[in-house]
Amino acid sequence: MLNPVHLRTLAAVLHAGSFAAAARSLGYTGSAVSQQIAALERVVKVPLFERGAHTITPTPAARYLVQRSVDVLSALDALEEDVRGLCEGTIGRLRLGSFPTASQRLLPIALAGYAQSHPSVETLLDEGEPDELIPLVRAGELDMALVYRYDLVPRVWPRDLRQVRLLEEELLVLLPERHSLAGAGAVGLDDLKHETWVATREGTAGAAFLRGLCAQAGYQPQVDYRSNDYGVIRGFVRSGLGVALVPALAHQPSEGVAAARLDGVGARRRIGAVYRSETTNPVITGAVRALRRAAARLGGVLPGLACAEQQR
Structure with missing residues (x-):
């Protein structure tokens, strides 16, 4: 030879x-x-x-x-x-999973920077909720996934996954602009005791969080409308059908809708990235770096959002 x-x-x-x-x-x-x-x-x-x-x-x-x-x-x-x-890790393929609000607000910043610094890495995106994405990461069908968990809703990621903390979100109350509390910068849970709520679907972490939060204030929320689409939730609030509790990343200023912070509530939704501890794909290192930079950038701009690294 x-x-x-x-x-x-x-x-x-x-x-x-x-x-x-x-x-x-x-x-x-x-x-x-x-x-x-x-x-x-x-x-x-x-x-x-x-x-x-x-x-x-x-x-x-x-x-x-x-x-x-x-x-x-x-x-x-x-x-x-x-x-x-x-x-x-400058050549290869990154198979990434994400949930919708992160895909809309965090990923455009992260992937734009990543594509510029890693032009020879092909990035493939799949979207779903954490319960759908975690098994795909563990099975090796995804290299990494963006996931979230709510305080008050116990959740432990599998031990064979490594987590990178990215963002911590306040939960914002959405109110119709003509609501009596619409001008308040912050509202208490007691002020919302008799409200009709628009929430995510039963069985979701967001719905469980709302129940847990209201239970701490001594009542059960009256939920008449449910949707996992935050655009639909904003539309219902705009129409005066109820109030809603949404993570800061999901909030987009909208005509006819007022947003207020929850007074005296320290519970958060926490966003991170998970990947297999034994991963052999070197593109993960650059992807984590890009996600951290994007999180730091968003944490300094969007109300109610903080970079997790800065909160340690």
């Missing part, structure tokens, strides 16, 4: 005109160059040089080999560069 090192040495000899000159250019000894050429001649089974007392002359076979090996060695160099990129 042809050895690419020997082919490169042959090309260097033809370029330099002698074994000694080629050895100096390659950083080898003259003996090492001579041995490599001899080994190559044994493989191709034809002489590559006519050796005189003080000179060497390349044979047609040597010139042919050098000419034909140019493209092959260039392709091999490119392959070696790609392998280095794979090991360093």
